[in-house]
Amino acid sequence: MGRVYNFSAGPAVLPEEVLKEAAAEMLDYNGTGMSVMEMSHRSKAYQEIIDTAEADLRELMNIPDNYKVLFLQGGASQQFAMIPMNLMKNKKADYIITGQWAKKAYQEAKLYGDARAIASSEDKTYSYIPDCSDLDIDEDADYVYICENNTIYGTKYKTLPNTKGKTLVADVSSCFLSEPVDVTKYGVIYGGVQKNIGPAGVVIVIIREDLITEDVLPGTPTMLRYKIHADNGSMYNTPPAYGIYICGKVFKWLKKMGGLEAMKEHNEKKAKILYDFLDQSKLFKGTVEPKDRSLMNVPFVTGSEELDAKFVKEAKAAGFENLKGHRTVGGMRASIYNAMPIEGVEALVQFMKKFEEENQ
Ligand SMILES: *Cc1c(COP(=O)(O)O)cnc(C)c1O
Numbered sequence: 385m386g387r388v389y390n391f392s393a394g395p396a397v398l399p400e401e402v403l404k405e406a407a408a409e410m411l412d413y414n415g416t417g418m419s420v421m422e423m424s425h426r427s428k429a430y431q432e433i434i435d436t437a438e439a440d441l442r443e444l445m446n447i448p449d450n451y452k453v454l455f456l457q458g459g460a461s462q463q464f465a466m467i468p469m470n471l472m473k474n475k476k477a478d479y480i481i482t483g484q485w486a487k488k489a490y491q492e493a494k495l496y497g498d499a500r501a502i503a504s505s506e507d508k509t510y511s512y513i514p515d516c517s518d519l520d521i522d523e524d525a526d527y528v529y530i531c532e533n534n535t536i537y538g539t540k541y542k543t544l545p546n547t548k549g550k551t552l553v554a555d556v557s558s559c560f561l562s563e564p565v566d567v568t569k570y571g572v573i574y575g576g577v578q579k580n581i582g583p584a585g586v587v588i589v590i591i592r593e594d595l596i597t598e599d600v601l602p603g604t605p606t607m608l609r610y611k612i613h614a615d616n617g618s619m620y621n622t623p624p625a626y627g628i629y630i631c632g633k634v635f636k637w638l639k640k641m642g643g644l645e646a647m648k649e650h651n652e653k654k655a656k657i658l659y660d661f662l663d664q665s666k667l668f669k670g671t672v673e674p675k676d677r678s679l680m681n682v683p684f685v686t687g688s689e690e691l692d693a694k695f696v697k698e699a700k701a702a703g704f705e706n707l708k709g710h711r712t713v714g715g716m717r718a719s720i721y722n723a724m725p726i727e728g729v730e731a732l733v734q735f736m737k738k739f740e741e742e743n744q
Contacts, residue, residue: 389705391704391718391728393579393719397724402633406630406633414429421626425622425623434617434619434623437455437632441453441588444635445644447567452610452614453589453618454590454613455618456586456589456623457587458587459584459585460485460557460575461576462608464493467572467574469604470595470604471571473526473599474526476497476524476525476526477497477498477499478525478550479499481505482504482530484536485534485535486534489529500522502519502521502528505539509671509713511672512539512672512676513541516545521550527550527553528547528550528551528552530555532555532559533558533559533562535558535579536681536683537672537713538671539672539676540559540676540679542676551595553572554574556573556574557579558580559678560580561644562721563651564645564648570592571591571592573589573591575587577627579680580722582630582631583626585627586631588631638722651680651720654726655677655678658718661736667743668685668686669684669686670682670684680719680721682719682720683709684716684717685709685716692714692716695707695716695739699732
């Protein structure tokens with residue numbers, strides 16, 4: 385069997401070119417006679433891999449010098465604790481709840497201090513982004529927290545919240561490198577890489593230097609202190625070495641593709657094909673308020689659970705994998721990350737048209 389069109393929300397599709405390159409280097413990386421998997425992270429060859437990855441990411445995102453880039457482990461979920469442990473100096477933080485990941489982060493932060501939910505879209509199953517232009521932000525809040533792209537529900541902030549001068553912390557796991565960002569608007573940008581960048585096991589944290597201090601909550605484990613990782617170039621202990629190497633290859637691929645401006649154009653074009661179809665379909669419906677639609681995750685339903693199940697089954701047989709919606713919301717979801725080719729989306733829409741004709 386050849387490669388399928390993989391619409392998984394994560395771990396997700398990676399550029400074929402990157403996978404082939406990694407395969408070619410599997411037994412002998414760059415004349416070292418070993419795989420990157422077998423290499424000491426203290427070696428010159430590995431130092432060059434991680435340094436190049438960081439430099440390329442800085443270039444792609446135009447990351448200012450007063451931000452550190454950390455390659456950590458524990459997934460995005462570990463940041464749910466690490467953020468309050470390191471940033472809650474006043475033990476206060478304000479959270480905007482736009483889905484399950486934001487809610488989990490909020491619940492975790494409550495273990496460490498006074499986390500408040502200052503806005504939520506739970507009333508309509510997280511199908512929109514609340515108005516964040518004038519929120520009741522605590523004067524003593526250490527930060528305001530958002531999940532910028534909601535992987536499960538398919539919403540994305542088109543404008544960032546007005547934090548009234550407070551530090552913005554954003555989980556960008558499922559929109560990482562999908563379009564340009566102004567890093568200076570954030571105190572912390574972080575994401576697990578398995579959605580849009582690389583293999584699960586790496587989380588990237590981009591953090592403004594003044595937020596990295598020794599002054600963390602009592603009992604914060606050494607491994608959960610940003611300062612330890614920043615002071616040691618993400619090598620306080622053994623980093624997720626092979627995963628970082630693949631991320632580095634994806635950064636090179638993105639540069640070759642024209643960088644984040646070009647990716648944005650590419651992603652808008654892909655998403656438009658699918659949304660345009662959904663908007664005129666008599667069978668399929670998008671579930672998200674149009675103004676808040678994500679470019680990366682596109683949930684949709686037929687309105688009938690049986691038809692949804694039939695669609696997912698027939699799509700799979702036709703080579704469209706992982707279209708089933710998240711277990712908590714049902715329906716379907718097509719994740720169309722950077723590495724999903726436009727042909728994949730076109731083929732999916734053709735398949736949906738055919739299914740619609742056959743099931744009217
Ligand atoms: C997948 C995802 C997470 C959880 O990531 P893990 O690496 O499994 O902890 C958190 N936030 C968002 C937005 C996600 O898409």
